[in-house]
Amino acid sequence: MLQHGLLRASFVPPRPQRELRELTRYRSTVGGERARLVNRIHKVLEDTNLKLTSVITDITGKSGRAILNALLQGEQDPQVLAELALGRMREKREQLMEAVQGMLSENHRFLLKSQLRQLDFLDGQLRELDQEIAQRLGLPSGPDDPDPRAGQAANAEPASEEAAATEAEALPAEHPEPLCAPPDRSTSLSSAQVIGILDEITGINVRIDEIVVAEVGTVVDRFPTEAHLVSWAGPCPEAKISAGKRLSTKTGKGNRWLRQALMEAACAAARSQGTYLGAYYQRLRKRMGHKKAIVALAHRILVIIYHLLKEQHPYRELGPDHADEQANEASKRWAIRRLEQLGYQVSLQSVEVA
Numbered sequence: 001m002l003q004h005g006l007l008r009a010s011f012v013p014p015r016p017q018r019e020l021r022e023l024t025r026y027r028s029t030v031g032g033e034r035a036r037l038v039n040r041i042h043k044v045l046e047d048t049n050l051k052l053t054s055v056i057t058d059i060t061g062k063s064g065r066a067i068l069n070a071l072l073q074g075e076q077d078p079q080v081l082a083e084l085a086l087g088r089m090r091e092k093r094e095q096l097m098e099a100v101q102g103m104l105s106e107n108h109r110f111l112l113k114s115q116l117r118q119l120d121f122l123d124g125q126l127r128e129l130d131q132e133i134a135q136r137l138g139l140p141s142g143p144d145d146p147d148p149r150a151g152q153a154a155n156a157e158p159a160s161e162e163a164a165a166t167e168a169e170a171l172p173a174e175h176p177e178p179l180c181a182p183p184d185r186s187t188s189l190s191s192a193q194v195i196g197i198l199d200e201i202t203g204i205n206v207r208i209d210e211i212v213v214a215e216v217g218t219v220v221d222r223f224p225t226e227a228h229l230v231s232w233a234g235p236c237p238e239a240k241i242s243a244g245k246r247l248s249t250k251t252g253k254g255n256r257w258l259r260q261a262l263m264e265a266a267c268a269a270a271r272s273q274g275t276y277l278g279a280y281y282q283r284l285r286k287r288m289g290h291k292k293a294i295v296a297l298a299h300r301i302l303v304i305i306y307h308l309l310k311e312q313h314p315y316r317e318l319g320p321d322h323a324d325e326q327a328n329e330a331s332k333r334w335a336i337r338r339l340e341q342l343g344y345q346v347s348l349q350s351v352e353v354a
Contacts, residue, residue: 066084068112211257
């Protein structure tokens with residue numbers, strides 16, 4: 001079959017893109033190691049009955065590290081430890097005084113010192129990777145969100161693989177209208193320009209932009225349609241049908257690095273207020289629940305990315321009412337089509353609502 005040209009060749013990205021993939025994937029792996037290390041630090045603190053994690057959301061932040069360093073140096077006065085809080089954390093000084101009253105043994109101090117040294121090492125690795133990736137992409141500097149914790153979410157498990165929605169559930173009857181005026185595609189965009197375009201999408205940050213460029217590239221011509229890209233990435237149902245019965249609609253494996261980044265973007269977009277994607281998630285959540293809605297939202301974000309890269313135009317925020325307007329138009333078309341099937345001729349006349 002290969003000799004007669006019956007097999008379609010697999011796409012092999014150019015060397016610069018393959019090297020960029022290695023860097024972004026390794027950064028995600030290091031971010032995952034950092035997340036697991038932070039969990040181990042939490043466990044040691046719980047063993048000592050220090051309830052810092054119930055007061056300080058990020059124990060590795062400036063306030064948390066200052067208190068931990070003081071504890072490791074032998075400071076035990078709750079008031080002195082609480083005074084080390086910085087910024088808005090100083091409003092919780094009374095809670096901190098109660099949270100630092102624990103029993104820190106020498107064994108616990110040894111474990112915490114070792115873990116904090118390892119944490120500093122991983123943070124240094126993440127900073128180096130950020131700088132190298134930014135240099136490869138031609139960015140003027142590192143990401144706008146240099147916090148190394150931002151990269152660890154890309155290594156988290158997707159919100160729901162087994163609870164993925166069907167294609168009909170994941171998308172409305174039609175895709176959104178074009179997001180802006182026809183583009184000028186006479187010249188190809190650079191990686192930095194593509195990142196600038198994608199960064200405008202709700203829920204997407206610079207790190208996710210970098211993963212998209214590394215995994216997909218700056219052009220999507222190798223994917224004939226948006227459905228090909230979505231199927232390759234994975235945030236879509238992999239319908240298994242036997243004898244006319246649908247046995248499963250779980251999501252397929254796809255590209256796990258890109259899929260995880262899309263899930264992170266979907267979770268951020270779902271929390272946004274006054275945006276098209278935020279309103280789209282709220283509509284889906286009422287019908288199918290949070291997990292399926294997140295998968296469907298990741299699907300929608302990737303569809304938007306496909307069209308932005310294909311048409312080379314900037315993202316235009318449609319607003320929270322656009323999803324409702326789409327649903328109303330779809331309901332109207334369905335009602336008209338149903339009446340026409342029953343043999344009626346339909347003409348619409350708008351009525352002013354008092």
